[in-house]
Amino acid sequence: MKKGIHKKDPRFKIAEREAWIGIGLVLFNFVWWYGFAYGMGSGPAGEYTYIWGLPAWFFWSCVAGFAVMVILVTAAVKFMFKEVPFEENGEGGESE
Amino acid sequence: MKWQVIFPLLIFLIFIFLVGLWSSRKIDTGSSFLQDYFLGGRQLGGFILAMTMIATYGSASSFIGGPGVAYTQGLGWVLLAMSQVVTGYFVLMVLGKKFAITARKYNAVTLIDFLKERYNSRWVVWLSSLSIIIFLFSAMAAQWVGGARLIESLTGLSYLSALFIFAASVMVYVVIGGFRAVAVTDAVQGGIMFIGTMILLAAVVVAGGGIPNIISDLSAENPNLITPFGFDGGLTPLYVSSFWILVGVGVVGLPQVAVRAMSYKNARAMHRAIIIGTIVVGFIMLGMHLIGVFARPILPGIEAGDKVMPMIAMEVLPPWLAGIVLAAPMAAIMSTVDSLLLLVSSAIVKDVYINYIKPDAKEAAIKKLSFAVTALLGILVCIMALSPPDLLIWLNLFSFGGLEAAFIWPVVLGLYWAKGNRFGAVASMITGTASYILFHTFYPNALGMNTVVLPIALSLAAYVSVSLLTEKSAPAPAEI
Numbered sequence: 001m002k003k004g005i006h007k008k009d010p011r012f013k014i015a016e017r018e019a020w021i022g023i024g025l026v027l028f029n030f031v032w033w034y035g036f037a038y039g040m041g042s043g044p045a046g047e048y049t050y051i052w053g054l055p056a057w058f059f060w061s062c063v064a065g066f067a068v069m070v071i072l073v074t075a076a077v078k079f080m081f082k083e084v085p086f087e088e089n090g091e092g093g094e095s096e
Numbered sequence: 097m098k099w100q101v102i103f104p105l106l107i108f109l110i111f112i113f114l115v116g117l118w119s120s121r122k123i124d125t126g127s128s129f130l131q132d133y134f135l136g137g138r139q140l141g142g143f144i145l146a147m148t149m150i151a152t153y154g155s156a157s158s159f160i161g162g163p164g165v166a167y168t169q170g171l172g173w174v175l176l177a178m179s180q181v182v183t184g185y186f187v188l189m190v191l192g193k194k195f196a197i198t199a200r201k202y203n204a205v206t207l208i209d210f211l212k213e214r215y216n217s218r219w220v221v222w223l224s225s226l227s228i229i230i231f232l233f234s235a236m237a238a239q240w241v242g243g244a245r246l247i248e249s250l251t252g253l254s255y256l257s258a259l260f261i262f263a264a265s266v267m268v269y270v271v272i273g274g275f276r277a278v279a280v281t282d283a284v285q286g287g288i289m290f291i292g293t294m295i296l297l298a299a300v301v302v303a304g305g306g307i308p309n310i311i312s313d314l315s316a317e318n319p320n321l322i323t324p325f326g327f328d329g330g331l332t333p334l335y336v337s338s339f340w341i342l343v344g345v346g347v348v349g350l351p352q353v354a355v356r357a358m359s360y361k362n363a364r365a366m367h368r369a370i371i372i373g374t375i376v377v378g379f380i381m382l383g384m385h386l387i388g389v390f391a392r393p394i395l396p397g398i399e400a401g402d403k404v405m406p407m408i409a410m411e412v413l414p415p416w417l418a419g420i421v422l423a424a425p426m427a428a429i430m431s432t433v434d435s436l437l438l439l440v441s442s443a444i445v446k447d448v449y450i451n452y453i454k455p456d457a458k459e460a461a462i463k464k465l466s467f468a469v470t471a472l473l474g475i476l477v478c479i480m481a482l483s484p485p486d487l488l489i490w491l492n493l494f495s496f497g498g499l500e501a502a503f504i505w506p507v508v509l510g511l512y513w514a515k516g517n518r519f520g521a522v523a524s525m526i527t528g529t530a531s532y533i534l535f536h537t538f539y540p541n542a543l544g545m546n547t548v549v550l551p552i553a554l555s556l557a558a559y560v561s562v563s564l565l566t567e568k569s570a571p572a573p574a575e576i
Contacts (some may be wrong), residue, residue, distance in 0.1 A: 046319065046562055065181075084363055086196050
């Protein structure tokens with residue numbers, strides 16, 4: 001019964017879009033993390049370059065990668081996420 | 097005994113205790129006892145939501161076990177640990193508004209309530225209650241042991257009295273305060289974890305003579321320590337990447353984390369929690385594991401990984417400050433234990449007793465039963481922790497992976513895929529958990545990946561194929 005609610009409730013469309021954004025962010029996060037770690041870190045340790053005293057692969061993958069993710073997550077939430085009421089009657093979504 | 101270390105810890109325990117008591121006073125004013133006791137009346141704001149998710153997730157292994165392994169493995173293990181940044185945003189984004197709205201529609205108080213309404217099946221309820229009770233009980237015991245060991249090593253008290261102190265300080269506020277007390281104390285504990293990480297990281301860098309100096313010491317000892325491949329080159333990219341499933345995206349399937357995704361007040365709280373959560377969890381994971389690596393040149397030759405964090409704190413900080421910093425792992429353990437205790441209790445009271453044994457139980461009786469079951473569980477765990485099993489991380493990860501493999505698809509696909517049905521859910525839970533146990537026993541780290549990867553793939557295959565095969569005989573879901 002009521003299978004169609006899935007399509008009718010506009011809030012679910014928003015929710016599904018945001019779930020996809022979450023998956024997209026994870027994929028980006030993984031590629032960044034993997035690319036810098038193994039792209040720059042696979043050579044012999046003697047040939048490493050350093051940033052702030054840390055091996056460059058580690059700095060880019062873990063330190064900068066973390067900062068980039070914080071910025072992207074914040075931007076995604078601020079600009080792409082929508083506020084919707086959770087209660088059936090439309091209350092409870094507005095007040096903080 | 098080192099009173100200068102013990103004193104701040106003692107103040108911390110008393111403070112948490114008082115916060116717990118204070119936040120539990122509100123419980124009488126709520127309309128529905130169950131909703132209030134097990135879910136805080138769905139009133140969490142953004143900051144508390146972020147903190148309670150991190151604190152529940154961040155446990156003894158983030159503060160004691162993880163840094164201990166990082167001490168041995170070097171920067172490669174910090175790289176691995178950074179896969180956990182994902183948990184800060186992924187869980188809330190994926191379960192997200194759909195879970196919050198659906199849980200309200202179903203009037204679900206526990207994760208199992210949600211599954212019950214979604215699949216309309218006794219088997220799903222029994223299987224999920226059973227796996228929550230068994231796996232989380234063992235996880236709780238492991239954390240309990242960790243907490244008592246930590247107090248033991250810091251204060252010089254006997255294990256027995258340490259266990260008693262730890263148990264008493266957690267149990268009282270959980271039993272009388274329920275979810276709100278757990279969430280509010282989690283927020284305080286999460287704050288302490290954050291500050292503790294910051295202080296200790298700074299102190300370790302200073303004690304090691306600055307980062308360049310520490311890195312060159314490490315590289316002089318063994319160049320592998322500063323590569324992504326571990327001290328003996330054994331950390332392959334595939335193996336490290338597979339932890340993205342175990343401690344990254346798979347966390348969506350952990351009941352103690354998922355239940356928090358239906359506890360928040362409104363969309364704004366969720367948005368704030370995503371941002372705060374990502375920052376805090378990333379900082380704690382990066383900081384704590386770096387501390388483990390940086391500790392190596394300062395205190396070489398520590399054999400037991402679990403001792404690295406307490407020893408380095410005592411080494412590089414004045415005793416009173418070490419006491420404050422060591423409240424951080426204490427906080428991590430307490431905040432995990434309190435959530436697990438309440439969750440197991442909710443599985444017994446709400447999901448088993450009220451669903452199937454006495455559906456018409458009166459509010460007053462439920463209230464008494466909830467307090468009694470929570471207290472009894474606490475005492476039981478305590479007794480189990482008396483003869484402690486040795487492998488803290490092992491037990492912890494075992495319950496972790498088993499639960500993820502059981503719940504991830506019934507929850508996520510249950511939310512987003514209308515064709516998923518009860519047969520698929522049951523098949524997926526059995527396949528996931530059973531294959532996890534089998535792989536763990538007979539073929540750990542199969543194909544060079546963490547053990548959890550294949551069971552999660554198998555349980556996905558089971559969910560989808562069985563749901564499609566039984567499409568005609570299964571009723572459509574109640575509402576999706």
